[in-house]
Amino acid sequence: MYDKLLTTIDGRRDDLVALTAELIRFPTVNPPGEAYRPCAEYIAERLKKRSFGIEFIRAEGTPGDTDRYPRVNVVARFDGRGPGKTVHFNSHIDVVEAGSGWTVDPFAGLVRDGRVYGRGACDMKGGLAASIIAAEAFMDVYPDFSGAIEISGTVDEESGGFGGVAYLAGKGYFSKPRVDHVIIPEPLNKDRICLGHRGVWWAEIETRGEIAHGSMPFLGDCAVRHMGAVLEAFEQDLFPALDRKQTKMPVVPEGARRSTMNINSIHGGQTEDFKPGLPSPNVPDSCRLTIDRRFLLEEKLDEVKGEVTSILDRLKRERPKFDYSIRDVMEVQPTMTEKDAPVVTAVAQGIREIFDREPEYVISPGTYDQKHVARIGHIYDCIAYGPGILDLAHRPDEWVGIEDMVQSAKVMAIGLDILLRGGRGR
Numbered sequence: 001m002y003d004k005l006l007t008t009i010d011g012r013r014d015d016l017v018a019l020t021a022e023l024i025r026f027p028t029v030n031p032p033g034e035a036y037r038p039c040a041e042y043i044a045e046r047l048k049k050r051s052f053g054i055e056f057i058r059a060e061g062t063p064g065d066t067d068r069y070p071r072v073n074v075v076a077r078f079d080g081r082g083p084g085k086t087v088h089f090n091s092h093i094d095v096v097e098a099g100s101g102w103t104v105d106p107f108a109g110l111v112r113d114g115r116v117y118g119r120g121a122c123d124m125k126g127g128l129a130a131s132i133i134a135a136e137a138f139m140d141v142y143p144d145f146s147g148a149i150e151i152s153g154t155v156d157e158e159s160g161g162f163g164g165v166a167y168l169a170g171k172g173y174f175s176k177p178r179v180d181h182v183i184i185p186e187p188l189n190k191d192r193i194c195l196g197h198r199g200v201w202w203a204e205i206e207t208r209g210e211i212a213h214g215s216m217p218f219l220g221d222c223a224v225r226h227m228g229a230v231l232e233a234f235e236q237d238l239f240p241a242l243d244r245k246q247t248k249m250p251v252v253p254e255g256a257r258r259s260t261m262n263i264n265s266i267h268g269g270q271t272e273d274f275k276p277g278l279p280s281p282n283v284p285d286s287c288r289l290t291i292d293r294r295f296l297l298e299e300k301l302d303e304v305k306g307e308v309t310s311i312l313d314r315l316k317r318e319r320p321k322f323d324y325s326i327r328d329v330m331e332v333q334p335t336m337t338e339k340d341a342p343v344v345t346a347v348a349q350g351i352r353e354i355f356d357r358e359p360e361y362v363i364s365p366g367t368y369d370q371k372h373v374a375r376i377g378h379i380y381d382c383i384a385y386g387p388g389i390l391d392l393a394h395r396p397d398e399w400v401g402i403e404d405m406v407q408s409a410k411v412m413a414i415g416l417d418i419l420l421r422g423g424r425g426r
């Protein structure tokens, strides 16, 4: 029933590969936010030729935005013949640093053995390219469709999305009536639908002491030893309790199907970055610890915080001179789109058509831009679906499979047909 659509996409395999390689050649490394503008302009140039209306939105004043590294986003929109729903494909164009261990040039867009290699190949320029090919093929095969298609290339996802989707959502780009359905082509594997992600609470805990000469520590009060007591209490009470909290959310990998906490950093006393002869011998009067707590749909944020502060308060009662402060650094609510939401059922049907099996429904252990779409834009019909193998993201020799991109472009195109034409095919 979708023969014409699928053969059209098959015929554009070379175009899809070339587009992916071109996107990889923009070294959109974040931080600092390199080459955002030329990459956004490249996407705009392509879609302009297909009669998309183009907007460039610079997120002025957001973290990292400078004239040298402007946070430039692009939003492209094509309105069909009549009124209807709008499907929005959102991809982040930023990538993480290449790092070491590469055997190929990370920004050459090398094509070899059915794969395209490069930083961002799977996370997520391959997904962006697949969504563009899907939209173009759909528009060519069904030129009379009603509704609208939007494609955005947004920045700073890797650093929280504040200059990207969060900024645009604040300006109404991810809200009704403008947008109804959102697909984020993150690399969650071609036959899986990602419904959402766990929540995040980052906090900085500081213990305080009293400075004194290091040769007479009994005259002062060591903030680092106080923090040691905090860590010990976490080991005894908190980590085992978190481990026992299971979730109904289908998080992958399975190890993340429970509450987790990472100790992100610890610092006490003077800087370690000293020249010979430094630093002077002091009892540290401050120690700071950053925690990264990932929580579940079944947990409430104030309870999550309460678990930590109750341990700190207990130490305050039991441990002489113990004092602390705690500061929230980041809060993200967990989000999970319902399995019967329109965008989920549409993409699920696409997966059945292409792979002849049921999709797997998953939840991401970490967050991505869906949080802003839900929390700021109030669009809950949002998923991540795209080609690429999640485990390859951020690794050396990152790649995306060409056949995977072709197949997921087909799934996206069928999704468009279901959402915009009622799944008529033909």
Ligand SMILES: [Zn+2]
Pocket: 092, 123, 124, 157, 186, 187, 368
């Ligand atoms: Zn990503």
